[in-house]
Amino acid sequence: MMAKKELLQWVEANCSSETAxxxxxxxxxxxxxxxxxxxxKEDWKDEFQRWGTFIYNELHPAIPMEIDQPNRPRGEQVDLSNPRALLNFMNMQMIDVSKLFASCRLLSEEKRKIAFSGREAAINQAAEKFKVFADPFGKDKETRKLPVASGLSGLGKTRLMEEWERIFDKADVLRPRFGVLVPYYNGHNPHPVEKSMGIEASFSWRLLYRVFIEGNGKEFSDWFQDYLPRNGRALTLRTALEVIRMKAVSLGLVREIDLFHMFIGVDEYQSIEDVNGIKVNREPLLQDLINAIGGNVESESTSPINNIRIYPMFAGTDFSVISIVSSSKTETIRLPMLLLNSFEMARSVESIPCGIDLLKQTPVRRHLFYLGGVPRWFTEYILLLVKDVSGRYDKVPTVEEAEKAFQSVKIQYIAAWGKINIDGKYKALEPIDFIKLAAFSFSGLKVVLNSKVIENLSWARLRDSSVCLINDSDSRISIPYAIIHEIASYKPAEFSSRVIKRFIECLKGLVEKVDLLMYDKSPWQLWEVFGAYFHALRINAFLIIGRTTVKARELFEGALING
Structure with missing residues (x-):
């Protein structure tokens, strides 16, 4: 274990930011x-974000696993230096050897049928990176950054990766092309066997499992426990990719002379640290994986790998663990992922056969507005309505059906929102915490990521816990409108602060005088009422935050003033 002097020397040598x-x-x-x-580790992370993780790892280096540890794989020995031998082994694990990429998606077909709207900026930015990956030679590290979809749970990050073909089209990636999503959740959680190997090896086995065996062989946990080769720690990503291409050639999906294009999506990347595998050096496992994948994208010595191009993307909730700028090998870039507006949600709903009929019911449009632009929430709501109307000629849901579906989504998602993992235990935010979040959102003030405001947690930690969104361009926070709507149901008398009482009363007025009349009146008929309530809320928001004096331009920022 290092001493303070050695730790200071390490910081001096490795920290690239002079300020940090x-x-x-x-x-x-x-x-x-x-x-x-x-x-x-959480203490360090709260203090110094990504640098905190590095420092903790330096102070507490991982102890390598012994070769005879109980979690080692139990499968047969396979010559992993020979791609043909590995291909023969993988073929024996398949029920139907003619199926490849049999179950490589994560979302159901009914969810994927609802058009993916409001993510054009993210798709365009990812496409620009994919153009670089298609021809990586001579490109600098800044240009070769790996795209990351990060943000609160339900924001559509997995769906963005499911749209890889749309991104390929934008990037002019030619055929033959394939895609696979590699998750770290829902039946694919970190497995004890993975502790016995480095993250490149364990990820490569996950990749092979998804391409060859998922839906076409043993369940993930069983296969990793009983069939993964006992020398599995020797597998490299390069070999895994070669084997996938060899299989595609054998099935006639690709010609021997073709360039093989493959999208690789890593879902819930923040769970990778829970793998607790063997580290390459002292960097986090996630950085080891980024370096391994990036090396197969960008290095002239390894790309193309026998006519292979890979197009990686990462998705998850915790941006701090992946926003690593110290690596001399590979960096990442965050794709813009914001809450959807009402028009974007309506466009998605209209894409399904009965969508226009669903929107004829005023409460449905109002519920979509309440759900605050969180794709998972409104998608689940719409699917419940589709189920209700699917068996009849009239596809317009009743008011009762709309309300029942809304309450179901509210119980499943909104009521459970705002839980934070503190020292391994999930703690729900208190009403006063929600009010503070709403106050910052209404104020429009910029926040400092490492400043602490709720439960002694930094804004970065709140963002990474799916409590709020923080816009990368202006450092302003936003929360789903459904949470604002919930705060409006609070009883002012239960709070001692006069300012908080007025804040809640203003929210109640906004709901009653504006929200409940939306879609029944023309927008211009509500402008003045909305403006009055909004600016009253902003005034009270400043007071809740502790700003007793504000400039007029802060109060009216974003307002259109005539006269």
Missing amino acids: KECIKNFIEDSPFGALLKMT
């Missing part, structure tokens, strides 16, 4: 070394 370096060194010098050792 000075801040971290001052913190270390001013703190007893024993106190530094007692800090958890």
Whole structure:
């Protein structure tokens, strides 16, 4: 274990940000070394975000697993240096050897039938990166950044990866082309066997499993436990990709001379640290994986791999763990993922056969507005309505059916929203915490990622816990309108603060005088009422935050003023 002097030397040598370096060194010098050792990984992360993770790993280096540890794979020995031998092994694991990519998607077909709207900016940015991956030679590290979809749960990150063919079209990626999503959740959680190998090897086995065996062989957990080769830690991503291409050639999906284009989506990347595998150095496992994947995208010595091009994308909730800028090998870029507006949601609904009929019911449009632009929430709501009307000629849902579907989604998602993992235990935010979040959202103020506001947690931690969105371009926060709507149901008398009472009363007025009349009146008839309530809310929001004096331009920012 290193001493304080060695830790300071490590920070000096490895921290690329001069501002962060000075801040971290001052913190270390001013703190007893024993106190530094007692800090958890979350403590370090709250203080210094991504650098905190690095420092914790330096203070607490992982102990390599012994070769005879109980979690080693139990399968047969396979010559992993020979792609043909590995292909023969994978063929024996398949029920039907003629099926490849049999079950490589994650979302159901009914969900994928609802048009994916409001993500044009993310698709365009990903396509620009894919153009680089198609011809990576001579490109600098900045240009070769791997795209990341990050944000609160339900934002449509997995769906964005499911749209890989649309991104390929934008990027002019030619055929033959294939895609696979590799998840770390829902039956694919980190497996004990993975502790015995590096993340490149375990990810490569996950990739092979998804392409060869998923839906065409043993269940994931059983296969990893009983069939993964006992020398599985020796597998490289390069070999796995070669085997996939060889199989595609054998099935006639690709000609020997063809360039093989494959999208690889890594879903719920924040769970990769839970794999607890063997690290390459002292960087987090996720960084090891990014380096391994990036190396097969960008290195002239390894790309193309026998006529292979890969197009990776990562999706998850915790942006801090992947926003690593210290690597000399591979970096990432965050794709824009914001809440959808009412028009974007309506466009998605109209894409299904009965969508226009669903929108004829005023409560349905109002419920979509309440659901606040979170794709998963409104998709589940619409699918419930489709189920109700599917067996009859009249596809317009009743008011009762609309309300029942809305309450179902509200119970499943909205009521459970706002839980934060603190020291391994999930804690629900208190009403006052929701009010503070709403106040910052209404204020339009920029936030500092490492400043602390709720439960002694930083804004970065709240963002990574799916509590709020923080816009990368202006550092302003937003939360789903459904949460604002919930706050409006609070009883002002239960709060002692006069400002908070007025804030809740203003929200109630906004709901009663504007929300409940939407779609029954023309928008212009509600403008003045909305403006009055909104600016009253903004005034109270500033007071809740602690700003007793504000400039007029702050109060009226974004307003259209005539006269």
